[in-house]
Each structure stands twice: as C-alpha cells, then as structure tokens.
C-alpha cells in the first residue's frame with residue numbers, strides 16, 4: 103500500500119506532495135491522516151513543484 107502511494111506521488115514527476123508532522127517531524131505519506139507515530143493532527147503540507 104505504501105509502495106502504491108509512493109508511486110502515485112513520485113511517478114507524476116510534475117508535482118509532489120511532501121507532508122511532515124509538526125510535532126515529531128516524521129515523514130507522512132498520506133496527508134489526510136494524523137501522524138502515525140505521535141498521533142498529532144498538525145501535519146505540515148508542502149507542494150513541491152519540480
């Protein structure tokens with residue numbers, strides 16, 4: 103499942119979404135969920151244009 107998300111995110115090459123927990127700083131693949139590590143809902147979203 104994670105592989106599928108990675109492919110969907112990185113495979114397009116144009117625009118990538120990078121999400122990071124504001125609390126613990128862990129990388130989050132799915133921005134619609136809370137942080138899987140600390141459970142925080144404060145997730146920073148970055149839209150990266152290549």
Ligand SMILES: [Zn+2]
Pocket residue numbers: 123124125126127128137138139140141142
């Ligand atoms: Zn966290």
